[in-house]
Amino acid sequence: MSTLPAAFFPPTAPPLYSRPDFGPDFQWGVSTAAYQIEGSWNAEDKGWSIWDAFVRGRRAIKGRETADVACDFYQRWPTDLDIMQQLGIPNFRFSAAWSRVLPAGTGPVNPKGLDFYDRLVDGCLARGIVPWLTVYHWDLPLALQQQGGWTNRAVVGWLADYAQVLARRLGDRVQHWMVLNEPMVFTGAGHLLGIHAPGRRSLGAFLAATHHATLAQAEGGRALRAALPASAHIGTTFSCSYLTPWRPGLPRDERATRRADAILNRLFVEPTLGLGYPTAEAPLLNRLERYMQPGDENRLPFAFDFWGVQNYTREVVRHSPYVPLLWANLVGAARRGVPYTQMGWEVFPESLYHMLRQFSAYPQAPRLLVTENGAAFPDIVTSDKQVHDVARQAYLQACIGQMLRARREGVPVEGYFAWSFTDNFEWAEGYEPRFGLVHIDYATQQRTIKDSGWWYQQLLAGETISTMPLFSSAAEQPSVC
Numbered sequence: 001m002s003t004l005p006a007a008f009f010p011p012t013a014p015p016l017y018s019r020p021d022f023g024p025d026f027q028w029g030v031s032t033a034a035y036q037i038e039g040s041w042n043a044e045d046k047g048w049s050i051w052d053a054f055v056r057g058r059r060a061i062k063g064r065e066t067a068d069v070a071c072d073f074y075q076r077w078p079t080d081l082d083i084m085q086q087l088g089i090p091n092f093r094f095s096a097a098w099s100r101v102l103p104a105g106t107g108p109v110n111p112k113g114l115d116f117y118d119r120l121v122d123g124c125l126a127r128g129i130v131p132w133l134t135v136y137h138w139d140l141p142l143a144l145q146q147q148g149g150w151t152n153r154a155v156v157g158w159l160a161d162y163a164q165v166l167a168r169r170l171g172d173r174v175q176h177w178m179v180l181n182e183p184m185v186f187t188g189a190g191h192l193l194g195i196h197a198p199g200r201r202s203l204g205a206f207l208a209a210t211h212h213a214t215l216a217q218a219e220g221g222r223a224l225r226a227a228l229p230a231s232a233h234i235g236t237t238f239s240c241s242y243l244t245p246w247r248p249g250l251p252r253d254e255r256a257t258r259r260a261d262a263i264l265n266r267l268f269v270e271p272t273l274g275l276g277y278p279t280a281e282a283p284l285l286n287r288l289e290r291y292m293q294p295g296d297e298n299r300l301p302f303a304f305d306f307w308g309v310q311n312y313t314r315e316v317v318r319h320s321p322y323v324p325l326l327w328a329n330l331v332g333a334a335r336r337g338v339p340y341t342q343m344g345w346e347v348f349p350e351s352l353y354h355m356l357r358q359f360s361a362y363p364q365a366p367r368l369l370v371t372e373n374g375a376a377f378p379d380i381v382t383s384d385k386q387v388h389d390v391a392r393q394a395y396l397q398a399c400i401g402q403m404l405r406a407r408r409e410g411v412p413v414e415g416y417f418a419w420s421f422t423d424n425f426e427w428a429e430g431y432e433p434r435f436g437l438v439h440i441d442y443a444t445q446q447r448t449i450k451d452s453g454w455w456y457q458q459l460l461a462g463e464t465i466s467t468m469p470l471f472s473s474a475a476e477q478p479s480v481c
Contacts, residue, residue: 016464016465017400017401017404017464017465018459018462018463018464018465019459019460019461019462020462021404022404022407025414026414026415026416027090027091027130027369027414027415027416027417028089028090028091028415028416028417028459028460029089029090029091029092029093029130029132029415029416029417029418030084030089030091030092030093030417030418030419030420030421030437031093031094031371031372031417031418031419031420031421032073032092032093032094032095032420032421032422032424033094033095033134033137033138033181033424034094034095034096034097034100034137034139035049035051035067035070035097035137035138035139035425036067036070036071036420036424036425036426036427037070037071037073037422037424037425038067038070038071038073038074038097038100039067039068039069039070039071039072039073039074039075040069040072040074040075041066041067041068043074044110044112044113044116045103045110045112045113046097046099046100046103046110046113047099047100047102047103047104047105047110047141047142047143048099048141048142048143049097049098049099049139049140049141049142049197050139050140050141050142050145050149050190050197050198051067051138051139051197052066052099052142053142053145053197053198054196054197054198054199055067057199060199060428061427061428061429061430062428062429062430062432063430063431063432065425065430065431066425067425069442070424070425071422071423071424071425071440071442071445072445073422074116076445077119077120077123078123079447080421080422080438080447081123081124081127081129082127083438083447083449084127084129084421085127085128085129086449086457087437087449087453087454087456087457087460088457088460088461089129089421089456089457089460090128090129090130090460091129091130091132091176091415091417092124092129092130092131092132092421093132093133093134093178093371093417094120094131094132094133094134095133095134095135095136095137095139095181096117096133096134096135096166097113097139098136098139098140098141098162099139099141099142099143100113100116101113101114101117101162101165101166102141102162102165103141103143104141104143104144105140105141105143105144105158105162106144106158106161106162109165114165114169117166117169117170118169118170121133121170121173121174122173125173130175130176131173131174131176132174132176132177132178132371132417133166133170133174133176133177133178134177134178134179134180134181134237135159135162135163135166135177135178135179135180135220135224136159136162136179136180136181136220137181138181138182138185138186138190138196138197138427140155140197140198144158145198149198149209150186150187150190150191150208150209150212150213151191151205151208151209151212152212153212153215153291153293155212155216156212156215156216156219157219159179159216159219159220159223160216160219160220160222160223161223163179163220163223163224163227164223164224164226164227167223167224167227167228168227171227171228171229171232172229174232175231175232175233176232176233176235177224177228177232177233177234177235178234178235178236178237178308178371179216179217179220179221179224179234179235179236180213180216180217180220180236180237181237181310182237182238182239182310183210183213183214183217183238183268184238184239184263184264184267184268185239186209186213187206187209187210187213188206189428190209191205191206191208191209192205192206195428196427196428203287203325207287207288207290207291208291210267210268210288211288211291211292211296212291213268214267214268214271214272214277214300215296215299215300217236217268217272217302218271218272218299218300218301218302219299220236221234221236221302221304222302233305233306234304234305235304235305235306235307235308235366235369236272236304236307236308237307237308237309237310237371237372238265238268238269238307238308238309238310238359239264239310239311240264240265240309240310240311240355240358240359241264241265241311241312241313241314241315241351241355242311242313242314242315242348242350242351242354242355242358243257243260243261243264243265243314243315243316243317244257244314244315244316244317245257245316245317245318246316246317246318246331247318250319252319253317253318253319255319256317256318256319256320256326256327256328257317257328258281259281259282259326259327259328260315260317260326260328260330261281262278262281262282262285263282263285263326264315265355265358266278266281267282267285269307269359269362270362271300271301272300272301272302272304273301273362273364273365274300274301274364276297276300282326283325284325284326303366304366305366305367306366306367306368306369306414307359307365307366307367307368307369308368308369308370308371308372309352309355309356309359309368309369309370309371309413310370310371310372310373310419311351311352311355311370311372311373312343312345312351312372312373312374312375312419313333313341313345313346313347313348313351314346314348314350314351314354315330315346316330316331316336316346317329317330317331318331332344333345333346333347341375341376341377341395341433342376342377342378342432342433342434343376343426343429343433345375347375347395349395349398349399349401349402350402352370352373352399352402352403352406353402353403353405353406356368356370356403356406356411356413357406357409357411360406360410360411360412360413365412367412367413367414368411368412368413368414369413369414369415369416369417370403370413370415370416370417371415371417372417372419372420373396373399373416373417373418373419374392374395374396374418374419374420374435375391375392375395375396375435376426376433376434376435377389377391377392377395377434378434379423379434379439379450381439381441381448385448386448386451387439387448387449387450387451388450388451389450389451389452390451392450392452393451393452393455396418396452396455396456397455397465400416400459400465403416418437418456419435420435420436420437421436421437421438422436422437422438422439422440422447423435423436423438423439423440424436424440436450436453437449437450437452437453437456438450438453
């Protein structure tokens, strides 16, 4: 490996840092999602989710794998929280499975499902770990999908009612809440591209789901505000990628990049600020008008206490005459000859800096937290039960350095949650990509703390971090990436 190139770690960013550089109130943690870790997919009266159905579809998931067992977190959560405590991780972001709490999506509550989250919250607090709860992380109850799911406007009320069920049971102990996880992904990948549940491929379904999710984002916030103590903090999370043109200076690529930015980075952010949808840059969004009803303009905004910024990479955009309406496509990392992860995502930690700057530039923006950031690389467990995940450790170090760079420039970023605590079921990619600080042997459910996990422990303990070099070219990365 060569020394870290400027593109990854500019001279303005500090090569050394420690936890005190972020201040005493900065929040450090790890993130997970219910469907990806819990398993016990039909235990104790849990209902089916759209992912339970989707993974059973023909060739929906690589290797035809399912999350029926996943990390068996539903049974093994005390062990995992003990590991979290051992590593000194003070905050844990997790989601609740909607169909575990409300098997039919609405109606009677499943007491066994709520009891599980009750125990989990108490288990966190007993170990000095602060729980951060995401209301919806992609696992819509199948019963609601059979009524149209996110394309049915009734989902706005369904989501708000579900949020209040959680808030009434857990709100006396959970102070940090997030309404939605990455609405751009579950609407786009699930309703336009068909690669995620529920597997639809329809522009109309995407637009309907988009408007209803944007409404639900705000209505869910209001529902939580009404049910929670005044001291609670309510946020939501956004996926994002720093976008650059394939040929800088070429007008059609520059325009394509602005259109892509409106869809990928601004679509769900700006309505919550009262700015409406970014139709000027992406005219196809004018078609959302057919799903608008009187008064919707006033229902879209909500004053969140924080936004969760979830960033993994940048994307390079070029004009394409073959993609109607958007007239743009993404140029993959492999084609560009740059280093990339198991997910095919470019290794570009500076993306986090740029997206923090972009989100903080809105005059009405709330405080920011990085609620997901990480990288998937292949892992090998050695004969002495160690995982030397050098590439992941280098990536995380560089990203945290970029976050500190933004913070020192005045960006109000107040927390960092690594994705993810353990390896997990990575949606359509199955179990092959590994993001975790803790390795999971899925055959035995054995947990092994990786070097990146031990490094995170050192950072949280206050040790000074000297950043490791990243790949400067695709040729330098391991051939398995």
